[in-house]
Amino acid sequence: MTAAPMRSPTRVLILGLMLVLGAAACASGPTPTPTPPAIEKAIVGKWVNAQGGMIHFYADSTGFIPGLAEAVEPIADSRFTYYFQDRTHLGIVLEGQSAVILEIKIEGDKMTWRGRTGNAEYVYQRAK
Numbered sequence: 001m002t003a004a005p006m007r008s009p010t011r012v013l014i015l016g017l018m019l020v021l022g023a024a025a026c027a028s029g030p031t032p033t034p035t036p037p038a039i040e041k042a043i044v045g046k047w048v049n050a051q052g053g054m055i056h057f058y059a060d061s062t063g064f065i066p067g068l069a070e071a072v073e074p075i076a077d078s079r080f081t082y083y084f085q086d087r088t089h090l091g092i093v094l095e096g097q098s099a100v101i102l103e104i105k106i107e108g109d110k111m112t113w114r115g116r117t118g119n120a121e122y123v124y125q126r127a128k
Contacts (some may be wrong), residue, residue: 039087042106047124055083055124
């Protein structure tokens, strides 16, 4: 026994329901989360830590760390270049030295670094 062919109005009704339900499913899907800014843009700016240390990251992949003249052994200003190995690893090259690779995480105005061994953690806040 073969099924009776659907009449034209029935086909139209089924197709219409499929379109409406399909569109409703698309419209009521999960709300997209905002895309975080690319880490290359998020790092740009002036950052300070709780000890008063400061570091500047510029958009041209260079940076600056102000020295500490009043320290027991004065520390000179330092310029550096930086690059990202991936979204979680930052390479910093101080003038005349080899690269230091850090694990990095930026959440809003908070930047956290960890060294390769993961023992030391450095936290910076974006300077206002």
